[in-house]
Every structure is written in structure tokens, then in C-alpha cells.
Amino acid sequence: MFRWFHRLASLKNFYRLAEIITPWLAALCAGLLAVGLYRGLFVAPTDYEQGESYRIIYVHVPSAWMSMFVYMVIAFCSGIYLVWKMKLADIVAQASAPMGAAFTFLALCTGSLWGKPMWGTWWEWDARLTSELILLFLYIGYMALRNALDSHAAGAKAAAILALVGVVNIPIIHYSVEWWNTLHQPASITKFDTPSIHISMLIPLLLMALGFTLFYVVNMLSRSRSLILEREANTSWVQSRVQENKL
Amino acid sequence: MKEFFAMGGYAFYVWMSFGLTFIVMATIAINSMLQRKRAVALVKRKAQLNKNSDVVAGK
Numbered sequence: 413m414f415r416w417f418h419r420l421a422s423l424k425n426f427y428r429l430a431e432i433i434t435p436w437l438a439a440l441c442a443g444l445l446a447v448g449l450y451r452g453l454f455v456a457p458t459d460y461e462q463g464e465s466y467r468i469i470y471v472h473v474p475s476a477w478m479s480m481f482v483y484m485v486i487a488f489c490s491g492i493y494l495v496w497k498m499k500l501a502d503i504v505a506q507a508s509a510p511m512g513a514a515f516t517f518l519a520l521c522t523g524s525l526w527g528k529p530m531w532g533t534w535w536e537w538d539a540r541l542t543s544e545l546i547l548l549f550l551y552i553g554y555m556a557l558r559n560a561l562d563s564h565a566a567g568a569k570a571a572a573i574l575a576l577v578g579v580v581n582i583p584i585i586h587y588s589v590e591w592w593n594t595l596h597q598p599a600s601i602t603k604f605d606t607p608s609i610h611i612s613m614l615i616p617l618l619l620m621a622l623g624f625t626l627f628y629v630v631n632m633l634s635r636s637r638s639l640i641l642e643r644e645a646n647t648s649w650v651q652s653r654v655q656e657n658k659l
Numbered sequence: 660m661k662e663f664f665a666m667g668g669y670a671f672y673v674w675m676s677f678g679l680t681f682i683v684m685a686t687i688a689i690n691s692m693l694q695r696k697r698a699v700a701l702v703k704r705k706a707q708l709n710k711n712s713d714v715v716a717g718k
Contacts, residue, residue: 454663464667471680511687518683522676529672627684634691638698645705654706659699 424649426500427640430633437633441626448619456613468526470616474624476519479547480582482512482628486554487579490572500636502568503643505575506558507635511628513551520544531595539588540596543581550578 452470459466489505492498523541524534535541554571561567589598600608609617641659644650653659666673 458667463669465669465672467666467673468676471676475680510690514683514687518680521679525672525676525679529669627687631687631691635694638691638694641698641702645702646709650702651706651709654702659702 422498422500423503423640423644427637430637434630434633437626438630441623441630444619444623444626448616448623452616452620456616457610459613462530465526465529466613468522469613470620472519472522472526473617474621475515475522476544477621478624478628479512479516479519479544480585481625482508482515483547483550483575483578483582485632486512487575487582490575493568494572494576499643502572503636503639504632505572506568507632507639508628509551509555509558511631513548513555515624515628516544516548516551520548527595536595538594538596539592540585540594543585543588546581547578547585550574550581554578 448470452467456467458464486505486508489501489508492501493505520541523544527536528534554574557574558567558571561570588594589596641650664670664674
């Protein structure tokens, strides 16, 4: 009885909290993306090796980071869901999966569009590219599994296990450029001792990365709220919000 | 300005990347709004159903 009450209360509270912070996060997100785009396209200097083509970094790297970040969110939520059966964790994971897949798709496509002029090929079966492609298949498998089973709880549980198993792919993606001899360039940001990227190029990249993160958070909150409404449609707090016309 | 759009000869690759990113992110945002609309419609329909069943029950 207490468990049931607690569960309901936390979804209700999450709904309310998301409702309050979303407009602020959305405004911050729009500002970051606008300044990041401006600085990335107009202010950042031309690269001495890659010319103007390097500007693809401002959409490619944030997408690639998000593809892994969203996966980690899903894996984290899956762990919580499996251990404590926390409804909210399941909802956040469900809301996040399509966006993670979209960012992975973007990372692959923009990488391809960058690889063609720089490496002379759209695609190469090297470690970084292949492990990122596996990540896309993991997302697709996760979403398919969720919908494949008849009962929601069984689908959610099976998908959560898949998400946790698939987590091994994340360090493989990250370290692939160090473990294998790949075409893909090594990390230029995450080694802070001697970052191999100039500050005027780095700032827009960080602005874009933060903008992408907030974009994900805003949409994740919105989608979670929709899922909460659907799952809690018959509860008194949702119904009283309908009466007050405050959804 | 013309020079800016030419991107040093890499116009196709650069603008395709930015354009595709815009399309995918716009799709994400639009889908979020559609999901919200669907959820609100569902909840309102359920509220209407509950009201009707109350009337039938004579409440």
C-alpha cells in the first residue's frame, strides 16, 4: 500500500517539477544553440589542415556525445527499474530511446559527410564507426523489444536487461580510437592537459554540446510527462488537473 | 556572403550536415509535441467517460 502510494506521488511530483523547469531549460537551450552556431560558423577560424570542412565538428561531435550520453541514461534507468521497479525510471528510459537512436543516426551521417572529403570514403569498417553502428542497432533492438512482448512489464524488463548488457559497447566506442589503429582521429577534447584544439574552436563546440544536452533534456521531460499522463490517466490527480484545465 | 556559403569548396558536406541535423532535431521536437497532444486528448477522453458513467450511475 505504501509502495503504491509512494510510486504515485513521485510521478505526480516529477510531472509538476518538469512542468516548472521546462520553459527555463528550453530558453537556455535555444540561447546556447544560437550562440554556438554563430560562433561556430562565423567566429571560429578556418582550420589550417581541413579548411572549412572541419565545421562539421559542431554538429558531429555533440551528436556523437549525445548518442552515448542518452544510452548511459537508459542503462542507468534500466538498472534502477530492474532493482527497485521504479516506474519513473522506466518512463524516462522509454522516452529517451528514440532520441538516442536519432542522435546516433546523426553522428553516423554527419561523420560520413565529414569522412568523404577528408578520408575519401563515406564509410569504413573501422572500430569507431562499427561500434557506433552497433550502438544504433542496440537502440533499435531496445525499442523493438519493448514493443514485442504482450505485457508492458515484461517488455520493459527484457529491454532493460538488453540495455544493461549493451553498456559494454560504450567504452568500446570511446576507447576504439586508442585500442585499434583506426581512420578516425583520436579524442581532441577529453584530454585536458594538452587539448589539441584551439580555444576559439573549442568554445562553440562546448556551447553546442551543452545545447544538444539541454535539447535532449527538454524533450525527454516533455515525452516523460506525456507517458505519465497516459499511464496515470485514471488517477485522481490527473483527473482533477483535467477538471481545472491545467495539464 | 557568397564566400561564407561556399565553405571553401566544402559547401555540400557542411550544409548537408547542418541541414540534416536541423531536420532530425526538428522532427524530435515536433514528435514531442504530437505525443503531448495525444496524451492530453486521451486524458480528456477518459475524463469524459468517467463523467458519463457517473451520470448513468445516477451520481
